[in-house]
Amino acid sequence: MQARFNSSHTVTDLSRSWRHRNVSETTVTFVAAVLIGLACGLGAFLVKRTIRYISLFAVSGMRTDGSNWRFLVLPLIGITLAYLYTRYVARRPLAHGTEQVRGVLASQSYRMPVALTYQPLLANALTLGFGSSAGAEGPIAFAGAAMGSGFARLFNLSPATMRILVGVGAGAGIAAIFKAPVGGMLFTLEVLAMELTTLSVFVLITAGLVAGLTSFALLGMDFSFAYTTRSDFFDTHWVIPVLALGIFCGFYSLYYSGTAGAMKKWMQSRRNPWVAVITSGLFASVLLFVFPSLYGEGYPSMVRIFHNDPMAIVDNGPFYGLITGPWSIILIAGGIALVKGAVTAAVNNGGGVAGKFAPTLFAGCMVGLFFAGIANFIPGVQLAVPSYAFIAMAGIMAGTIRAPFMAIFLTSEMSGDFGLFLPSVVVAFISYGIVVFFTRKKSK
Numbered sequence: 001m002q003a004r005f006n007s008s009h010t011v012t013d014l015s016r017s018w019r020h021r022n023v024s025e026t027t028v029t030f031v032a033a034v035l036i037g038l039a040c041g042l043g044a045f046l047v048k049r050t051i052r053y054i055s056l057f058a059v060s061g062m063r064t065d066g067s068n069w070r071f072l073v074l075p076l077i078g079i080t081l082a083y084l085y086t087r088y089v090a091r092r093p094l095a096h097g098t099e100q101v102r103g104v105l106a107s108q109s110y111r112m113p114v115a116l117t118y119q120p121l122l123a124n125a126l127t128l129g130f131g132s133s134a135g136a137e138g139p140i141a142f143a144g145a146a147m148g149s150g151f152a153r154l155f156n157l158s159p160a161t162m163r164i165l166v167g168v169g170a171g172a173g174i175a176a177i178f179k180a181p182v183g184g185m186l187f188t189l190e191v192l193a194m195e196l197t198t199l200s201v202f203v204l205i206t207a208g209l210v211a212g213l214t215s216f217a218l219l220g221m222d223f224s225f226a227y228t229t230r231s232d233f234f235d236t237h238w239v240i241p242v243l244a245l246g247i248f249c250g251f252y253s254l255y256y257s258g259t260a261g262a263m264k265k266w267m268q269s270r271r272n273p274w275v276a277v278i279t280s281g282l283f284a285s286v287l288l289f290v291f292p293s294l295y296g297e298g299y300p301s302m303v304r305i306f307h308n309d310p311m312a313i314v315d316n317g318p319f320y321g322l323i324t325g326p327w328s329i330i331l332i333a334g335g336i337a338l339v340k341g342a343v344t345a346a347v348n349n350g351g352g353v354a355g356k357f358a359p360t361l362f363a364g365c366m367v368g369l370f371f372a373g374i375a376n377f378i379p380g381v382q383l384a385v386p387s388y389a390f391i392a393m394a395g396i397m398a399g400t401i402r403a404p405f406m407a408i409f410l411t412s413e414m415s416g417d418f419g420l421f422l423p424s425v426v427v428a429f430i431s432y433g434i435v436v437f438f439t440r441k442k443s444k
Contacts (some may be wrong), residue, residue, distance in 0.1 A: 026199060029161055032151040032205040036169050037176075039117070039151075040144045041214020044176035047121040047136055048219060054129025055077075055296065067318045071131065073263070075347070076281030080128025082123045083277045083351030090119045091213075094353045097142030101170045102192060104145060106175035112163040113152065115148035121351035123204070132284050132347045133294040133340070137177050137359025141187070144173025144211075147194060167194040172211035174357075181212035181412030190403040220307050223416035224299060225306055238423060241383055242391065246427040247373055249392055250434025252367050253399025256360070260400075263342045267349035281349020287343050291336050292316035294343065298362040305365055306386045308414075313366075330373035331356040335368040360397040361411070368392030390415065391423050398428035399435045 031339070086094045093100070097120055104110060105234060120139035148169025152162035167188050175184025185208045188194050192205075203431050265366045270276040292311045293301035304312035310329045314320045319332055344359040368389035375381050390411070397407035406427050412418045 025157060025161060027063060028155050029157060029165070029199065029203055030066050030206055031132050032155055032157070033168060033203045034166055034210050035151055036144070036147050036165065037210025038138065038214055039147045040169065040172040040211040041218060043117070043121055043143055043147075043173065044140055044211075044215045045218035047125055047140060048177075050125040051129045051136065051296065054125060054198065055131070058130050062316060063191050064315045064320070066178060066320050068292070068316055069289070070441060071292060072285045074131040074286055075133075075284035076278070078127050078132050079281040079284065079350060079352045080348065081130070082126040082353050083273070085123050085126060085417070088354060090115065090123070094123045094139070094142070095348060096119045097138035097355065098191065101145045101166070104166055105163060105194070107147025110149055110159060110166050111174040112146040112149040112166070114146070114150055115326065117143050120353055127352040127354045128296045130155055131288050131295045131352065132352050132356030133288065133296070133343045133359065134347045134352060135297055136355055138355030139175055139356045140173035141170040141355075144169035144171070154353070156168050164194070164200045164203060165284070167192050167209045168200070171204055172207040175208040176211040176215040178410055178414055179212055179215050179219070179411045180252055180413035181208040183406055183413055184208045184211065186403065186406035186409055190406050191401065225303060225416040226416060240376060241381070241388070242423045242425040242426050243430065245368070245388060245392060246395055248433065249364070249395030249427055249431035252337065253396055253431055254438055256363060256396065256400050260341040260345035263345035264349045266375060267346060273351070277351035280346040280352065283346045284343050287339055290318065291332070291339070293336065294340070297358045302365045305369055305389050310369060310385065315391045326373060326376075330370055333366045333369040333373065335393075337363055337370060340366065357397065357401060359398045359444055361393045362395035364396035365389045367396055371408055387420060391420055391427050393426040397425035397432040399431035402432060402435065404428045404432040414432075
């Protein structure tokens with residue numbers, strides 16, 4: 001008779017094996033952290049590649065020198081497919097991954113279904129692959145947390161250690177998807193508010209480094225935003241414009257969060273979920289048709305802006321060929337910044353499965369382009385547009401996510417250049433301070 005596999009016996013055997021050999025739980029926890037990092041790096045590779053292949057299929061044959069009517073249906077298709085997968089295949093909520101991880105950490109049970117190690121990633125690939133304007137970090141954090149829970153159960157670790165590995169898995173997912181090990185670690189500490197202990201910090205560092213290096217190895221040994229610092233940030237002339245940018249980012253962050261919150265509230269108030277799906281899909285589709293740079297995470301347009309090619313924001317769209325000067329680019333960048341928060345919230349709350357961190361980076365890039373473009377019309381002012389577009393990413397992420405340390409290190413890691421670290425610190429903390437001041441004042 002053929003033997004039948006019993007997973008519970010396997011878990012028990014593994015537990016007895018390391019306990020019988022007098023191996024400490026701390027050692028086993030570090031082994032689990034390495035495995036979590038490897039799994040998250042592989043997960044990031046698979047979801048990125050799947051998104052890319054779906055996108056190549058979706059945009060195949062499109063023109064770059066004018067409007068593409070296909071954009072009017074692509075996000076609607078992606079959000080609908082993601083909703084159908086979530087409701088009829090996964091049969092469990094997959095959206096709002098970061099919030100769900102927080103819920104798991106706040107509970108007394110850290111056992112997460114094994115299927116969550118891949119289901120959020122599949123739904124995210126459908127959402128982003130067809131052009132919905134959002135990110136991939138929420139789903140990979142959710143999947144990483146499930147990986148942490150799974151490995152903790154596999155080795156039969158204690159509930160306290162399992163809780164640590166759930167948070168570590170989420171951070172490793174962030175480290176892998178952004179190729180930013182330190183950013184992933186700080187996500188776990190700032191956003192998930194995981195307690196600082198010697199064990200948790202060292203396990204978090206281990207998983208984050210392994211995840212980041214695995215992602216580099218599989219996705220390519222390059223940075224998301226390869227950018228070389230300009231020499232104009234090595235004197236004191238940058239202080240005043242950087243202070244002004246920090247203030248601008250703070251107030252824009254309040255606007256971004258306000259529009260996103262209003263859209264989220266409206267979407268969640270729809271009693272019929274199909275109304276939300278169709279509404280969010282059409283909203284995202286129309287905005288993508290008008291502003292094609294909103295496609296997915298928007299990284300290709302951002303990279304071109306960092307290489308001083310702001311015309312990237314009009315390719316594939318109705319404004320191509322209508323640019324008459326710098327003001328045209330500035331106004332289009334401003335328009336994109338105005339709608340980004342709302343469209344991301346519509347996707348995340350209308351049936352799509354995505355993240356909300358990468359959208360703040362994209363919004364920051366547009367805000368920096370807008371700010372520097374306006375400032376350059378002042379006599380005697382000549383700001384490097386790519387530099388201010390880059391610095392503003394940290395400011396907007398710090399203000400909207402309220403995680404300044406994560407924002408500062410993540411943006412620098414994604415570029416591979418810490419030459420803009422100091423101005424990024426200034427902008428991030430001014431933006432964060434403004435948001436905290438006004439939100440606390442409002443709540444009183």
